[in-house]
């Protein structure tokens with residue numbers, strides 16, 4: 001096993017380790033400009049964005065460790081001083097290879113000469129064409145919002161903008177559910193940036209007024225003091241706004257009202273979604289100074305991990321003077337200065353522009369973005385960077401007074417809980433102990449080695465305790481509820497090490513980082529991350545459970561391990577909400593909304609469910625009980641399983657005859673898809689279905705996913721359309737847009753309740769049923785459980801109908817919907833719920849669906865070629 005870091009899933013935090021910036025270089029290439037009917041929102045790695053990033057980091061670290069510099073391995077018998085010395089000389093060697101540095105003066109010279117070139121360096125002096133776009137302005141909530149002149153904002157966009165501006169003005173939180181395809185992102189960007197401009201104007205004019213008032217006071221005060229000094233009696237006292245010339249100090253009433261313009265954090269779930277946002281930003285009439293938060297691993301041009309980069313760029317002095325061993329670092333300011341030219345010229349850049357500049361300047365993309373971040377007005381970031389308190393701390397993200405806009409926020413609960421959770425493998429603890437032990441005793445006097453020994457002690461005690469605990473309880477996985485968490489934590493360190501103390505060492509470690517080898521830095525960072533979660537669990541044991549055992553699932557791998565499991569998303573969310581001015585949470589699928597408010601532990605006085613932009617006549621939503629209840633009992637077992645497969649196969653076949661284009665079929669689990677395929681091959685239904693649609697299957701994991709999508713697209717291009725079998729919460733259901741003929745129908749088969757046997761799901765249900773949670777008005781375990789299912793359900797249903805002229809049929813296939821009444825559908829997104837209908841038989845439904853598509857296909861034809869007889873208008 002190559003994972004050497006003790007924090008499993010939290011390796012994502014290591015991936016961003018200590019600094020702001022970068023964005024995946026591989027994603028910076030232009031997307032295929034061809035057919036974009038299937039749009040990948042999140043690359044295959046999106047759901048696992050950070051973990052995969054972390055994996056890459058781990059792999060590289062593992063390859064590199066314990067090698068030092070280039071090619072030489074660390075040898076314990078060599079003294080650590082020799083090691084440090086040799087490291088420096090190796091770095092000097094590297095400089096020759098990597099750096100062809102010139103200093104800033106040269107940059108200026110080049111700039112003055114225009115687009116000059118010296119040696120390897122190229123300086124691009126960007127030229128911008130005249131901006132001839134036109135915008136119209138609308139007043140929304142007292143703010144003038146510019147919108148592209150060729151787009152008339154529709155009601156959903158107006159609702160989104162006005163609710164957001166109201167929330168930002170009132171410093172409140174808001175939840176805005178607006179179906180995908182309604183132009184939500186453009187509306188959010190225009191609204192938020194207009195509001196920020198208005199705030200800037202307001203603070204600027206207040207500041208100007210204050211300066212003038214202060215001058216008036218100073219003149220009056222001098223006059224007053226001169227008169228008093230001269231012994232005059234009854235000296236006249238002048239007054240101004242909130243001051244008198246007899247006052248000692250200038251303290252006008254409005255001084256507190258003058259501040260700086262609030263920063264705006266615009267967040268989405270993944271980097272690829274942020275890239276799309278930046279492309280949308282180009283359509284707006286706003287050109288803020290902005291940056292993007294990402295990890296070093298995503299942008300490093302020479303593929304170094306955090307520790308290797310740290311070794312190359314060295315200490316503060318070499319960084320300041322731009323004389324590091326990484327030539328890219330030394331040129332990063334050229335990139336950031338180029339990017340600043342965009343805002344200066346009223347333009348914005350996207351990641352493709354950014355990467356082109358970074359490549360041309362041969363400058364470090366990561367540090368360029370970090371440099372702009374310091375003074376940016378708008379920051380784009382994946383939202384786990386804000387809500388994972390280790391990432392936030394490591395990146396020094398200051399949210400005080402900021403406005404936070406979150407798009408695709410339906411996973412916020414999970415992100416918050418994961419962000420406050422620590423997953424620890426026993427093997428990783430052992431590895432940390434072994435590594436730190438090599439270094440910790442070299443020098444018994446210096447402070448840096450004393451810190452190292454404290455960290456080692458922390459690891460040793462955690463390792464010994466976990467080993468003892470596992471020996472005493474050789475069980476696969478078991479849970480310690482909240483009541484036992486504090487004792488568990490105290491027993492782990494027996495009063496010898498306080499995780500809070502480990503955290504206090506962080507500033508010192510940050511200073512000494514450049515002096516430690518990469519594998520040590522990695523374990524120190526992981527120790528800080530663990531310690532912060534341990535401290536939170538000790539302080540708020542009621543918000544935690546502990547899971548440990550011989551087969552704990554960490555990063556998809558069963559291992560000896562420990563999970564300090566956060567049960568309350570509010571642990572991470574409240575902290576952010578307390579610092580920020582407002583949090584605006586948006587998504588196409590926030591329903592059921594009340595659950596968010598209770599779980600996140602912060603008030604959302606503004607809650608909006610925007611309508612879809614697609615006319616109701618373009619949506620067919622049907623509750624179908626045709627194949628009964630889709631439960632475990634009905635789908636497993638020899639007889640039932642076979643019967644279910646046959647019924648579902650025939651059911652889909654009937655509709656495949658009348659549905660044009662692609663069909664998406666979502667099922668609760670992969671094993672059910674595998675069973676269906678086996679049965680359909682045996683009974684011949686696979687061949688019959690294949691005659692009608694080209695069948696594709698979403699596989700487990702990310703491997704081959706793009707190929708599957710390609711196959712699906714090819715099937716659609718051949719004319720008869722494709723049929724994709726996929727799972728709820730999978731890659732197809734969470735991150736892909738299927739517009740137009742890419743998907744004309746979505747069949748959601750069954751209800752995707754989380755696995756009741758999953759120890760974490762069970763722990764959360766039990767937790768929410770505890771009196772402590774009930775007394776705080778939190779959702780019951782059952783309601784929380786149901787909410788998880790419906791959120792995944794709504795996500796899957798929302799895969800199609802992606803723009804105002806799109807149309808599709810949605811099928812909610814499970815007899816429980818029909819039998820359970822409104823209770824069963826109350827958590828379905830409003831725009832779908834409002835259109836629900838049911839039919840007495842499949843035949844009746846098929847006839848209706850056939851007419852539905854005929855009518856809409858006909859309406860797509862040019863008017864002169866329409867067949868009037870077939871132009872059936874739905875009442």
Ligand code: SF4
Nearest residue numbers: 300309326328329364
């Ligand atoms: S400074 Fe050099 S090593 Fe570090 S991220 Fe930038 S390019 Fe990579």
